[in-house]
Amino acid sequence: MATAVLLLSCPDRRGIVAAVANFLLGHGGNVLHADQHVDTVDGVFFQRVEFDLDGFGLDRWDIEDAFREAVAKPFQMDLAIRFSEDRPAMAVLASRQPHCLADLAVRWSAGELPADLRVVISNHPDHRELCEGLKVPYIHLPVGSEPGGKIHQEAQVLAALADHGVELVVLARYMQILSPAFIAAHPNRVINIHHSFLPAFVGANPYRQAHDRGVKLIGATAHYATDDLDEGPIIDQETTRVTHRDDVARLTRAGRDLETTVLARAVRAHLEHRILVYGHKTVVF
Amino acid sequence: MATAVLLLSCPDRRGIVAAVANFLLGHGGNVLHADQHVDTVDGVFFQRVEFDLDGFGLDRWDIEDAFREAVAKPFQMDLAIRFSEDRPAMAVLASRQPHCLADLAVRWSAGELPADLRVVISNHPDHRELCEGLKVPYIHLPVGSEPGGKIHQEAQVLAALADHGVELVVLARYMQILSPAFIAAHPNRVINIHHSFLPAFVGANPYRQAHDRGVKLIGATAHYATDDLDEGPIIDQETTRVTHRDDVARLTRAGRDLETTVLARAVRAHLEHRILVYGHKTVVF
């Protein structure tokens, strides 16, 4: 079924829901899902509405203009409109560890992710056969040890992303720091997995930090990447129990399953157009 | 803030959301929460809408009639309307085990449950001091061993519930079987906690059954009581991990915390008017 999704936010006031509903009804729209939220502290209204395109009275290319004129402008809305038939072009960036990359690639291959996985890029050569077995192009872009090697490699990554028309970049335990320019070029379009329950254990070696502190749970956090490392809007988090028996190696192993699960959920929420970013927070419908 | 909640269901068709929204907007209503669901298999639409009564253009006593005329009738809706200021009259029935009863009484006493806890009834004398310490009337109605003792006691329970004008009955590990007549007199108004993950381990001694089967999780299920024992509409469920180390006594102890948590969540969902019963299932918004 071909559907459209409206993602909108605006200052909260009376009549928003009625205006959206009347617009859709006026064009013969059949609402499949609707979800809304009001941040009563800041007075902001959020809504996600998914409706059937079959039998809708407007051509899909005319919907945005018509909706802007009739509803979005009067209510001063931020608006995005997505179509289920548009599968975002996605790239996965990975380093040596395969678990998140392999999980995403397998899910994609099995049809679980409504995306077009255009390319996998890694600074390591290791994952080529896995990717090619799943029919995903693999680009190996090593980081040279010469001065400027990192900068040069990032430029190559950016070029490869542009070549493949990538809209969503997933950092699947990619261990290279991205420059502010890279991030700025992809606002809310780079999803990272951090291997701790943020804001605990920011920075390097979170499993070692967790072990040193003697925690009884470890966690993982998927978030949009921003300039401020590990401070981006959180999309999803999960924890799992650990005990004194778990040394750093076992924490790392247990953490891999968490990272995989949380990153996959976050990517799916993004691809299903269920996320609205709001300040440094998210609304995930 | 005084609010009203509309709980409605009807055959799914276009225009329902717009009709509800327009009705509320037409009377100056401010929607605080709205949640909806469509069962696409059976073609049924469900909605819960909570709106502010302050500034609403209709007197609260007139809302139902006006909504029925304007919206519910044309869409053939099942409708219930609730007001946040109406705190349902509640009774808790318990037997010897105190954990669910004590938890509910303490939550109620701390203001967590929007109800009027009118009375606690038990076939055991044990919980009087706890209840009276929390200022809840306690009625001890033992089950006599004479012929008809059970029937006589149930009649006394029914009379006590009627005396106290009880609308919601919570079975907090109450170990007496209720007659079909009792259940029929309180449709979707008796909440029971079963100490297993239904439909596994129906009937007696679920922790022993779980131990005998060697499961690695145990569970608890809150449901509306119906004639069919343990077959009522499920409101909430939860599980917790167990191991070979857990004998029946330890399963029972671990299960107590589950039962307490799940029953409290179910009672709160009911009291917040977030449950719609649909066949032998629930929609919990």
Add this chain to the structure above:
Amino acid sequence: MATAVLLLSCPDRRGIVAAVANFLLGHGGNVLHADQHVDTVDGVFFQRVEFDLDGFGLDRWDIEDAFREAVAKPFQMDLAIRFSEDRPAMAVLASRQPHCLADLAVRWSAGELPADLRVVISNHPDHRELCEGLKVPYIHLPVGSEPGGKIHQEAQVLAALADHGVELVVLARYMQILSPAFIAAHPNRVINIHHSFLPAFVGANPYRQAHDRGVKLIGATAHYATDDLDEGPIIDQETTRVTHRDDVARLTRAGRDLETTVLARAVRAHLEHRILVYGHKTVVF
């Protein structure tokens, strides 16, 4: 580090722990992990002891005889001894759905599973490229529609398992029923994943059954396969929350992640020699 694992059970009586400890100490053994359990109802003692082979005073091939003579016989023990350097030969059997197979293959490829994945066998051709990308031999054995087709295919599977010297068979959503003879030939060496929280929803279409009952959690169960379908000793189970919004398709999708996780945990526990089967139950250390 090369280690040995003793897995033992016997009638409970005084002195077992001392006897085991003294045997190991007498040969200069360094105990790395020890875990024990007493079933007080049936009076059975269980123990798992892992010790360092470096510096141990007996050649590894002599340990079993010496331990039997000194400890196992006097205490009437059931005994198994495993060596960390022996990586069990494993086969994965799959049908059309790839998630469990892909997860196991990727984990194995990343070094997470201490096994020798000899072969993947499927009645579908679909997973060849994935497996070959991970350098795992793939055998496609379709089930013919002619009379006796199923029996013939199972014989081919058995022959392939024998050819590859397989010790552990993992049914990764393999949808063909195995014959009692197949099961009898691999006692406690066939691990199956059932897509429900057993004993709820045995048999076919558990997600549809779960949806029809209106449960608020779904589950998955890994167990050793026995003649009695879905009645084998449970190794691990897990559940996840669902709501009225989850139709059968969404339950199935959410369930896939559960199945994957639970099966991987069970396989790892088996490969790490942490499972003792006891009647139709397991002790998982």
Add this chain to the structure above:
Amino acid sequence: MATAVLLLSCPDRRGIVAAVANFLLGHGGNVLHADQHVDTVDGVFFQRVEFDLDGFGLDRWDIEDAFREAVAKPFQMDLAIRFSEDRPAMAVLASRQPHCLADLAVRWSAGELPADLRVVISNHPDHRELCEGLKVPYIHLPVGSEPGGKIHQEAQVLAALADHGVELVVLARYMQILSPAFIAAHPNRVINIHHSFLPAFVGANPYRQAHDRGVKLIGATAHYATDDLDEGPIIDQETTRVTHRDDVARLTRAGRDLETTVLARAVRAHLEHRILVYGHKTVVF
């Protein structure tokens, strides 16, 4: 059944398990539970052994000396010995919020906590009737607003604890800061509940901090109180999922259930003599 528990730690070397087992066997001891752990990084061995006192060859008052001479001294052990019949004298300190206090008092009253709950102390008068309904003495010690009011009140608390011979102090959302002298007087005998997943959100208003950061899980942490606020050895932690719908008030409500559960588990582990403190970490058997 009367039992004894040995809690011991020492530098790891060969022969510890055999020495402990032989000591117990030599006196006719029947081991009920034994659990051990080796921290391989620091080279420390930990063990908890519970054995039946019935039929044991030593009078309970002689066990410690005999064990020290035969085992603890040669292995340079830290040793504690506990008897199931000794129920630690416990006090609960609370402020205005009742949930943790009520939960502990109800559990104690139901026989779930192997302790002697001697007294509840609060700087608020509110919980008297609840406590007295459960037959627990209640002491109201308000904090005066005069200079030195806090110091004076703490001195009163200390005197009350001494009067009642209290060994274990549970801070059940007690909002007064304890002085270093108070903490020093009760090493590893003050259990606190912090309403966040430590080390995230130390200090005041963790639910507000969590809301501001936009986390998707909240947590609670039970730990031994030390001079360093929120830095004490962690005993137990738990998290629960939250969403954008949860404002600070709803986070606080959801957190109450977490706090209650985690604190009760930690107190039970302490009372069952299952905790060994090790640096600023715990081993919880």
